[in-house]
Amino acid sequence: MTYYLGIDIGGTAIKYGIGNPGEELRLASSIPTPQTGLKEFLHVTRKLIHELMDQNPDIAGIGIATPGTIDRKSGMLLGVNPNLRWWIRKSPLDIVPDEFRKIAVCDNDANLMTLAEAQSTLGVVLGITVGTGIGSGLVLNGRIYHGSQGFALEAGHMCVQRDGLKCSCGLSGCLEAYSSVSAIRKAARQIDPKYASCGLDELLQDARRTPGLQTIIKRGRDFLSMGLANLAMLLDPDVIVIGGGAMEAGLYDIDQIAMTIAANTAKVNHHTAIQKAKTGNLAGVIGAILLAAQE
Ligand SMILES: [Zn+2]
Structure with a gap:
């Protein structure tokens, strides 16, 4: 039996798991993401992969999920990673030790969340992730759709308001500027400066008795829904x-x-099922394992 290693790079944690499509993960764990810069980050990730590969000789492939857009021509990460500022204009495969490079593949984390969620659905699956930013992916009959160069499905940066709020990408009026957690925080800061840094749970608790917060959240939900x-x-x-x-x-x-x-939407579009993701915080790891198995 062959197994695959999935690694999901996040702003606060690097999650990893070993598994096989259609089976429960054999291993799932995480380590904190080094915050001191690229050198330490590469050292920690390469060491982790080396140890996992040594301990599990039945691993046939490695999949990596990363935030940011990957240019399919150059293989480089483009765009902005607010939580990993030094993790741009690099190849995500840089974290893989040289000897395992040829069995490694990578993709954007929202694409891989969508792939994980599409596991049991043949057809057209659109995935959206709401977090610090807004990510999205499209899976057609089990394969990720990338567009001509890898820049498809930047739904977080669709313009939903002409001359609207400034977005971290440099454009104005992006969906992400209204519906992401950073956008909600930014707006809530006007009500109380503590919302710039308190936990999302605390903000949601307060929202129950603060009409101003409810309005901000409703606006975020309305733009997302539109x-x-x-x-x-x-x-x-x-x-x-x-x-x-x-x-x-x-x-x-x-x-x-x-x-x-x-x-x-028109009546003919009402067949589309709208559902919450089921794979939870392991979506990136599971999607990365599926991608490694596909390739
Ligand atoms: Zn934007």
Whole structure:
């Protein structure tokens, strides 16, 4: 039996797991993401992969999930990684020791979340992750759709408001500037400066008795739902899966999102199922294992 190693690079933790498509993970764990810069980051990740490969000689491939957009021509990470500022204009495969490089593949974490969620669904699956930013992916019959050069499905940077709020990408009025956790925090800071840094759980607790916070969250949910309604009409997906840490924390209600999508799409589009992601915080690891097995 062959197994695959999946690694999910995140701003605070590097999650990893060993598994096989269709089976429970044989191992799932994580280490904190080194915050001191590229050198330490590469040292820690290469050492981790080396140890795991030595201890598990039945591993046939390595998959890596990373935030950021990967240019399919150069293999380099582009865009902005606010939590890993030095992790741009690099190849994600740099974390793999040379001797294992030829069995390693990588992709964007939202693409791999969508792949993990699409495991049991043949057809068209659109995935959205709501966290610090907004990520998205599209899986067509079990394969990730990348567009012509790797820049497809930047749904977080669709313009939802002309001349709107400034986004971390440099554009204005992006979905991410209204519906991401950073956007909610930025707006909530006007009500109380503590919301710039307190936990999302605390913010959501306070929202129960603070109408101002409710308005900010409703605006975020409405923009997200409108963006998804437009994507539903454009792509006609079988399923829209919404995941990410903020959805797990309960920032947006899936039923309310589904209602707004239904109210803003044609009847023929109402077959699209709107559901919450099931793979939770292991989505990136599972997607990375599936990708490694595919390649
Ligand atoms: Zn943007």
